[in-house]
Amino acid sequence: MALSRAARIILVGAPGVGKGTQTERLMKRYPDLSSISSGDLLRKNVREKTPLGIQAEHKMKAGVLVPDAMILRLILNELTNRGWLTSDTIRPYTVYASSFDMDQDDTVDSVFIPSPLRAQKYNYSDSPSASFILDGFPRTAAQASQLDELIPINFVVNISTPADIIIDRICNRWVHAPSGRVYNTTFNPPQVEGIDDITGEPLTRRDDDDPKVWKARLKGFEETSLPLLEHYDKLGVLWTVKGNSSDEITPRLFAEFGRRFGAIDN
Numbered sequence: 001m002a003l004s005r006a007a008r009i010i011l012v013g014a015p016g017v018g019k020g021t022q023t024e025r026l027m028k029r030y031p032d033l034s035s036i037s038s039g040d041l042l043r044k045n046v047r048e049k050t051p052l053g054i055q056a057e058h059k060m061k062a063g064v065l066v067p068d069a070m071i072l073r074l075i076l077n078e079l080t081n082r083g084w085l086t087s088d089t090i091r092p093y094t095v096y097a098s099s100f101d102m103d104q105d106d107t108v109d110s111v112f113i114p115s116p117l118r119a120q121k122y123n124y125s126d127s128p129s130a131s132f133i134l135d136g137f138p139r140t141a142a143q144a145s146q147l148d149e150l151i152p153i154n155f156v157v158n159i160s161t162p163a164d165i166i167i168d169r170i171c172n173r174w175v176h177a178p179s180g181r182v183y184n185t186t187f188n189p190p191q192v193e194g195i196d197d198i199t200g201e202p203l204t205r206r207d208d209d210d211p212k213v214w215k216a217r218l219k220g221f222e223e224t225s226l227p228l229l230e231h232y233d234k235l236g237v238l239w240t241v242k243g244n245s246s247d248e249i250t251p252r253l254f255a256e257f258g259r260r261f262g263a264i265d266n
């Protein structure tokens, strides 16, 4: 289905709520939508040894978080390379990311975006083809404010599923790690409890599926997402969807998304 204008989307929801599922379904229904994942951009830049990738790898090897400024740079580069973001004073890019060298005196830790860039005003495309779901960033209100300076997000979805329902879902999930086979103790149990049907090897639970680990992650998520959601609520772009399963949430999301961004058929 076609879009009437650019959609710039962020999905916010507790770990295990099914953001990936909704992203896939939205992209399938609306081919104009791309997924831009900060994690993927980071890995790609590290692999291709771009200047940013090299700096980020140093950070990771030193065991420190990759600074927000670097992540923003990655997103900026990606949007610029796609032609969705332009600035009168930016050089045109032909090579992925690598043209975006840091100047020697731009310490990425101390400034969000090096000053010559910060002073710049970016122009963004409102063409439907410049539509994306941003994944992995921003996670905090501070990051969201920084992103606002580059490009305005215009639809933020607060995906809401009761915590006990998510817990039930993840407690039911067992995997055969070597093959990736997933069992579901309610709907698709292994023939012998705790044992893979094909190899007879033991099943394990992914770390993320351990209820204790999940509860700790949920707590962290709630603390950071509250101000993040409030930030976007103030900007008038937040919408909350409730549902106990992805299948319940998808039609509601499609309806709202279509209302906001769908092209009108003539």
Ligand SMILES: *[C@@H]1O[C@H](CO)[C@@H](O)[C@H](O)[C@H]1NC(C)=O
Pocket (backbone or CB within 6 Å): 169, 170, 172, 173, 184, 186, 187, 188
């Ligand atoms: C188990 O399978 C059912 C039916 O396919 C599905 O609705 C549910 O989400 C699955 N649970 C997990 C943990 O995968």
Ligand SMILES: *[C@@H]1O[C@H](CO)[C@@H](O)[C@H](O)[C@H]1NC(C)=O
Pocket (backbone or CB within 6 Å): 158, 159, 160, 229, 230, 233, 238, 240, 242
């Ligand atoms: C997001 O959804 C949760 C769960 O329904 C709700 O409590 C919260 O108020 C929503 N956040 C905002 C800012 O609307």
Ligand SMILES: *[C@@H]1O[C@H](CO)[C@@H](O)[C@H](O)[C@H]1NC(C)=O
Pocket (backbone or CB within 6 Å): 162, 164, 165, 243, 244
């Ligand atoms: C979703 O789960 C809650 C309990 O956590 C229940 O009260 C509610 O009825 C459920 N909604 C649907 C549509 O099944």
